[in-house]
Amino acid sequence: MKALQFSEYGGPEVLRWAEAEEPHAGPGQIRIKVAAASINPIDWKLSTGMFAGGKPMEGVGRLGFDAAGVVDEIGDGVTGVQVGDDVFGRGNATQAEFAVLDAWALKPSSVDWALAAAAGVSIETAERGLRLVGVEPGQTLFVDGGAGGVGATVVQVAIARGIRVIASAGEGNQDYLREIRAIPVVYGDGVADRARAAAGGDVDAVFDVAGKTPIAELIGLVPEPAKVVTIANYGAAESGVILTRGGADSHPFEALAQGARLLESSQLVIKFQTFPFDRAAEAYAISLGGHVRGKLVLVP
Ligand SMILES: NC(=O)c1ccc[n+]([C@@H]2O[C@H](COP(=O)([O-])OP(=O)(O)OC[C@H]3O[C@@H](n4cnc5c(N)ncnc54)[C@H](OP(=O)(O)O)[C@@H]3O)[C@@H](O)[C@H]2O)c1
Incomplete structure (x- = not known):
């Protein structure tokens, strides 16, 4: 082969x-x-x-x-x-x-091969991060980096659970974020202020997908550091945020089964x-x- x-x-x-x-x-x-x-x-x-x-x-x-x-x-x-x-x-x-x-x-038979392949790592990572940070239906989540593979999945899994989502991306992806029903903000300097303005105040939790915003800015958006989960800022754990790489935190069978349901119902695109x-x-x-x-x- x-x-x-x-x-x-x-x-x-x-x-x-x-x-x-x-x-x-x-x-x-x-x-x-x-x-x-x-x-x-x-x-x-x-x-x-x-x-x-x-x-x-x-x-x-x-x-x-x-x-x-x-x-x-x-x-x-x-x-x-x-x-x-x-x-x-x-x-x-x-x-x-x-x-x-x-x-x-x-x-699911209605789901394209490529779409199913695209969901493997991203659905497991999204499910894990959301579980670890503990965000509930009716609460507000800021996803820093919402337009990539993991980010777009986090946005849609959270929305399917009844969570309000603010997400960041570059100028060119603001419409894409709207398409997947996030409230978009542009990333870069001042992103936390823009997220706060879009949310109408602080948020309940942050999912740091991109790992590029200074962690103190993201911590400033939530009640306590443990309401920030990061998958890409490997130096951030010292500040009390949750850094996850998988391993024992991972429940992949449950996450993939959930992904199959969301893909089949087009809640995850x-x-x-x-x-x-x-x-x-x-x-x-x-x-x-x-x-x-x-x-x-x-x-x-
Ligand atoms: N720890 C774990 O378990 C785990 C699991 C999976 C992935 N990861 C890591 O998580 C990161 C994201 O993975 P991915 O698969 O989603 O990557 P990806 O699909 O390549 O993500 C690219 C996205 O990042 C966005 N981006 C670039 N610069 C940004 C910034 N300054 N602020 C916010 N967003 C920015 C881009 O938005 P624009 O196009 O709009 O610029 C683009 O949509 C990678 O570092 C990956 O290695 C970790």
């Missing part, structure tokens, strides 16, 4: 769509024939060596953390899913012709742009630019 891979750190030019060993489903896993796999910033954080601490690369790196496709192998202990089922979910090395998933949900796997470098270049609207999705 073919898979996206790299053997040295660098920009999109190091990526190759080339032969690789087929994965197999271990205990608690399933394997799918991939119909679509999305790009998340973690992919290029890995392929550019951001996490390598300056050490040279050893071996071959593989990419992709979510996908949608048809089940073709079932690992020991797995129940509730059969060979031939259409699923989407989270795994490793998913940007390939075959991939193993660790968590999944059945894909993610704009996406697709690229064939062998043109992945073009999609990675866009993702690296930092201004993706919705998601970039790779397809065979």
Whole structure:
């Protein structure tokens, strides 16, 4: 089979769509024939060596953390899913012709493959952050960075739960935020003041998706630091905000099942742009630019 891979750190030019060993489903896993796999910033954080601490690369790196496709192998202990089922979910090395998933949900038949693939990482992250920060129906949430993959999902999951949402994006994405029913503000200097003005006062909670606004400004919007959750400001935990990276905080099966319901009822709609796997470098270049609207999705 073919898979996206790299053997040295660098920009999109190091990526190759080339032969690789087929994965197999271990205990608690399933394997799918991939119909679509999305790009998340973690992919290029890995392929550019951001996490390598300056050490040279050893071996071959593989990419992709979510996908949608048809089940073709079932690992020991797995129940509730059969060979031939259409699923989407989270795994490793998913940007390939075959991939193993660790968590999944059945894909509603009305939902496009690319849309389902786009929802894997983003729905799990949105569900986790909203649960950890504890925002209730009727309350107001500020989403800093509402137009990307995770941000647009957070906005729509929160609105589906009856939460009022103010969200930030660049000038070019203000209409997109309105389309997904957030109250838009422009990010950058003074964003917290604009969010406060849009909310008519302080907000109940902040979901920091972009990790770019100084954390003190976001803390100033809420009653206490623990009402800010961040997924991208890795230095912020010292200020008492919730920093989450997944791990034990993650309830992926529940999140994906919830995502399937929201996708089927069109309460979650993610704009996406697709690229064939062998043109992945073009999609990675866009993702690296930092201004993706919705998601970039790779397809065979
Ligand atoms: N900790 C975790 O568990 C976890 C999980 C998933 C993702 N993440 C991280 O979360 C971040 C977002 O992920 P993603 O998939 O949503 O990325 P993405 O789709 O690439 O997000 C790009 C979005 O960021 C917006 N943006 C750029 N600069 C901004 C700023 N200064 N203020 C607010 N928004 C800004 C852009 O808006 P414009 O186009 O309007 O400029 C664009 O819509 C990444 O760093 C990712 O690695 C963490």
